[in-house]
Amino acid sequence: MRLAIPHQQRLPLAIAALGFLFLGLFLLYPLFNVFSASVLDGEGEKFTFANYVKILGRPFYRGAVVNTLAIGLAATITTILVAVPLAFALARLPVPGKAAIIALAAMPLVLPSFVSAYAIVLLLGRAGVVTQWLQSWGIGFGSIYGAGGIVLVYTLTLYPYVLLPTMAAFKAVDVSVEEAAQSLGSSPRRTLWTVTLPIVIPAILAGGLLVFIETLENFGVPFVLAEDMPIFAVEAFKLFVGETAPNPSSAGVLGVLLIAMTSLVLLIQRRFLASRRFATGARAAPPILRVGLGLRVAASVYCWLVVLLALVPFFAIVVLSFMEFRGPVLHPNFSLANFAALFERSMRPLLNTLLFATLAAIGVTLVGVPIAYVVTRLRSGLASLLDVVATLPFAVAGTVLAIGFVVSFNSGWLILTGGPLIMVLVYTVRKVPFAVRSSSAILHQIDPSLEEASISLGRSPLQTFGRILVPLMLGGILSGFVLTWVTIASELSATVVLYSGQWRTLTVVMFQALEGGGGGIATAAASTLIIVTLVPITLLYRLVRRYELAT
Amino acid sequence: MTGIVIAGATRTFGTVRAVDGVDLAVGDGEFFTLLGPSGCGKTTLLRMIAGFCELDAGEIKFGDRRIDRLPAHTRDIGMVFQNYAVFPNLTVAGNVAYGLKARRVSGAELARRVEEALGLVQLAGYGERWPHQLSGGQLQRVAIARALVIRPQVLLFDEPLSNLDARLRVSMRSEIRDLQKSLGITAIYVTHDQEEAMSVSDRIALMQSGRLEQVGPPAEIYRNPTSRFAAEFMGTTNLVEARALGGDRAGLVSLRPEALRLAADAPADWPQVGGKVAHVEVLGPITRFDVRLADGSLLKVATLDAPHLTPAPGAEVTLAYDPARITVLP
Numbered sequence: 001m002r003l004a005i006p007h008q009q010r011l012p013l014a015i016a017a018l019g020f021l022f023l024g025l026f027l028l029y030p031l032f033n034v035f036s037a038s039v040l041d042g043e044g045e046k047f048t049f050a051n052y053v054k055i056l057g058r059p060f061y062r063g064a065v066v067n068t069l070a071i072g073l074a075a076t077i078t079t080i081l082v083a084v085p086l087a088f089a090l091a092r093l094p095v096p097g098k099a100a101i102i103a104l105a106a107m108p109l110v111l112p113s114f115v116s117a118y119a120i121v122l123l124l125g126r127a128g129v130v131t132q133w134l135q136s137w138g139i140g141f142g143s144i145y146g147a148g149g150i151v152l153v154y155t156l157t158l159y160p161y162v163l164l165p166t167m168a169a170f171k172a173v174d175v176s177v178e179e180a181a182q183s184l185g186s187s188p189r190r191t192l193w194t195v196t197l198p199i200v201i202p203a204i205l206a207g208g209l210l211v212f213i214e215t216l217e218n219f220g221v222p223f224v225l226a227e228d229m230p231i232f233a234v235e236a237f238k239l240f241v242g243e244t245a246p247n248p249s250s251a252g253v254l255g256v257l258l259i260a261m262t263s264l265v266l267l268i269q270r271r272f273l274a275s276r277r278f279a280t281g282a283r284a285a286p287p288i289l290r291v292g293l294g295l296r297v298a299a300s301v302y303c304w305l306v307v308l309l310a311l312v313p314f315f316a317i318v319v320l321s322f323m324e325f326r327g328p329v330l331h332p333n334f335s336l337a338n339f340a341a342l343f344e345r346s347m348r349p350l351l352n353t354l355l356f357a358t359l360a361a362i363g364v365t366l367v368g369v370p371i372a373y374v375v376t377r378l379r380s381g382l383a384s385l386l387d388v389v390a391t392l393p394f395a396v397a398g399t400v401l402a403i404g405f406v407v408s409f410n411s412g413w414l415i416l417t418g419g420p421l422i423m424v425l426v427y428t429v430r431k432v433p434f435a436v437r438s439s440s441a442i443l444h445q446i447d448p449s450l451e452e453a454s455i456s457l458g459r460s461p462l463q464t465f466g467r468i469l470v471p472l473m474l475g476g477i478l479s480g481f482v483l484t485w486v487t488i489a490s491e492l493s494a495t496v497v498l499y500s501g502q503w504r505t506l507t508v509v510m511f512q513a514l515e516g517g518g519g520g521i522a523t524a525a526a527s528t529l530i531i532v533t534l535v536p537i538t539l540l541y542r543l544v545r546r547y548e549l550a551t
Numbered sequence: 552m553t554g555i556v557i558a559g560a561t562r563t564f565g566t567v568r569a570v571d572g573v574d575l576a577v578g579d580g581e582f583f584t585l586l587g588p589s590g591c592g593k594t595t596l597l598r599m600i601a602g603f604c605e606l607d608a609g610e611i612k613f614g615d616r617r618i619d620r621l622p623a624h625t626r627d628i629g630m631v632f633q634n635y636a637v638f639p640n641l642t643v644a645g646n647v648a649y650g651l652k653a654r655r656v657s658g659a660e661l662a663r664r665v666e667e668a669l670g671l672v673q674l675a676g677y678g679e680r681w682p683h684q685l686s687g688g689q690l691q692r693v694a695i696a697r698a699l700v701i702r703p704q705v706l707l708f709d710e711p712l713s714n715l716d717a718r719l720r721v722s723m724r725s726e727i728r729d730l731q732k733s734l735g736i737t738a739i740y741v742t743h744d745q746e747e748a749m750s751v752s753d754r755i756a757l758m759q760s761g762r763l764e765q766v767g768p769p770a771e772i773y774r775n776p777t778s779r780f781a782a783e784f785m786g787t788t789n790l791v792e793a794r795a796l797g798g799d800r801a802g803l804v805s806l807r808p809e810a811l812r813l814a815a816d817a818p819a820d821w822p823q824v825g826g827k828v829a830h831v832e833v834l835g836p837i838t839r840f841d842v843r844l845a846d847g848s849l850l851k852v853a854t855l856d857a858p859h860l861t862p863a864p865g866a867e868v869t870l871a872y873d874p875a876r877i878t879v880l881p
Contacts, residue, residue: 008603008622008623449634450636452601452623452630453697455602455623456601456602456628456698457629457650457653457701458624458625458650458654459624468640471640472639
């Protein structure tokens with residue numbers, strides 16, 4: 001009998017089937033339920049577009065759309081304006097301490113942005129430390145609340161998304177292209193504008209789009225800073241929590257609209273950026289430019305200023321967490337009372353955070369690495385489809401996915417609400433795209449003939465995966481694991497929808513303390529979160545360094 | 552060991568017939584080469600035998616046993632890859648032991664066979680080294696040892712020497728042939744290098760556009776090409792109208808450059824043709840020169856270096872050729 005499925009495709013196909021099953025149940029099904037909630041009436045029975053008419057008919061929600069898009073666009077522009085000169089300086093100018101700057105610049109990616117927002121409030125808010133100090137000198141400044149503050153925090157926390165790819169692109173520019181321009185009579189300045197920058201523009205835009213999507217989905221930063229300004233992700237949450245009818249139709253509408261916006265941005269990226277990659281295939285990084293002392297000093301000051309300024313809020317939170325709070329009011333005395341207050345009732349939030357992050361990071365690895373294997377090794381429409389589905393969570397705000405989970409799994413054959421598993425599953429699904437991306441990047445580096453060699457020597461494809469691919473990918477899998485772990489530990493947007501009773505995490509404690517005005521506990525939770533984030537990152541960094549030295 | 556029989560092997564990629572109804576019988580212990588330009592289907596055919604490429608139609612047998620539906624890892628094949636494919640996460644010994652462990656060989660037997668295989672490829676004592684400490688030539692030796700040590704039914708070589716430098720290529724190819732002959736394992740070797748193919752093979756299958764162009768011992772294909780493609784791909788040749796050489800029939804003939812000589816240096820009964828020297832290259836042992844005939848066509852001539860006979864560009868010369876070495880092409 002002739003077998004329909006070729007032998008070498010059985011393993012990828014089996015993995016693909018499992019991948020579709022998992023993502024179908026825990027991604028597509030909840031999203032479908034969000035969609036159907038948005039087109040059904042309050043009882044969940046009749047099909048209707050009335051929800052859309054109702055929501056979009058209210059100036060408040062139309063305002064939310066405009067605010068969210070305007071803030072996202074503004075933050076994208078400021079981020080690019082900050083990050084591109086930084087990227088150029090780090091790639092091409094003589095700046096002292098580059099390795100340190102790059103390491104510091106990557107840190108906002110793993111630190112929770114709402115902590116930064118909260119620190120800004122504590123420093124520059126109405127009762128902020130800096131505000132009061134300036135007021136004692138008679139100096140006042142505009143409000144930090146609202147759009148300005150949100151854009152500031154986004155810029156400080158999201159600029160690495162533009163910096164890292166742009167820096168890589170500047171380094172990948174083949175210097176002979178610049179030399180060709182100059183030999184044709186172009187001045188160095190003109191060469192920069194007419195040759196170098198156009199080559200890196202796709203990288204800048206790709207990073208900018210990531211920033212834009214992050215701002216659309218972000219819940220914590222506007223929650224802390226927006227006050228009464230309506231922002232999409234926050235309003236979806238408020239509607240969902242406040243909705244009393246059996247069918248959360250209004251939250252569903254906001255969820256669908258939010259997904260539509262992010263998907264549109266992603267589609268634009270796929271359409272216009274995929275075909276605009278100006279790879280110049282440089283064999284070596286272009287040389288550091290020789291510039292005058294003035295520019296050198298200016299570039300160095302600028303680089304250090306940006307990376308340090310972005311970290312000041314986090315540093316400030318740690319310092320403030322050791323000071324005395326009376327209600328929301330800060331007193332400049334050293335005190336451990338905040339941590340005592342945080343931990344005296346229960347260690348559970350901390351333990352929950354550690355537990356969930358560990359379980360979900362394991363889940364992400366177990367789902368993401370095999371999917372990446374299928375996506376890179378199986379050349380077929382099925383693999384592309386799996387790639388698209390596995391990327392989809394990136395376009396779904398945590399709040400929306402969490403709402404979908406609650407709607408899907410609060411009754412019927414699979415009940416997850418109220419337990420810890422629902423949180424672990426949502427975290428896993430949310431981070432799958434990152435695991436697939438990073439694992440695919442590693443797998444593209446591994447020559448498929450290594451697998452063929454192993455198979456021809458008598459190991460089955462499954463054994464080959466375990467004995468050759470996994471060991472070769474181990475370093476990448478481990479760093480992916482740590483990064484996933486860290487970002488899950490500070491997840492807020494899905495957590496606030498899903499937590500219940502004893503399954504509160506550190507981010508929930510902070511969220512509740514913010515709502516209740518308990519500044520002391522909030523800072524203690526925030527600085528515990530920062531420590532929880534930085535310890536594994538530091539360990540990973542040292543491990544990678546040692547590994548690099550060994551080989 | 553085993554002979555290989557391929558019958559009607561076909562594979563289509565999109566609209567391209569990569570392998571198009573290939574029939575082939577490779578003898579037990581034979582060193583058989585698939586030769587052809589890139590895209591001719593030789594690598595696809597090799598990967599069909601290895602099990603990395605499905606057949607759309609046809610069958611492949613090792614001896615009497617049909618293998619084209621077996622999973623690749625059960626076919627008992629030793630394969631040597633173009634880019635070596637040495638596992639970077641294993642030592643040299645770990646690489647060589649890999650296939651043995653898959654066959655549940657262990658302990659002293661494992662160690663003995665690994666050391667023996669490393670000795671065969673002149674890497675005795677290299678077992679504890681890591682792949683990144685080895686040169687390209689050494690890596691390819693590891694890959695060969697790894698393929699030999701499992702005593703496979705069939706050895707497959709996928710352009711194994713193309714990543715090595717020219718000098719190493721020449722010495723490695725005779726080493727590979729000697730090893731194959733001493734072990735008596737049937738081998739199929741893929742290359743696009745005509746000289747390499749002629750040096751190692753018992754027989755060659757010349758391929759073009761997924762089909763076999765000509766199959767035979769190297770000397771036979773070189774001396775009696777059955778097509779214009781075979782004549783041109785196997786070394787340099789002159790494709791000329793028979794009439795330009797003074798023949799009386801129409802049609803193309805192939806005349807190798809070394810079958811031509813200056814008339815002064817040739818036997819008296821060889822036919823002669825006159826022309827003007829257009830270009831001379833003294834390459835050391837061999838001198839090549841081009842002669843333009845009266846009808847405008849160009850004849851390439853190759854002679855051993857002979858200082859007193861080397862013509863000058865522009866000189867009128869009379870050439871003579873060996874009539875026995877004229878190949879009439881269809």
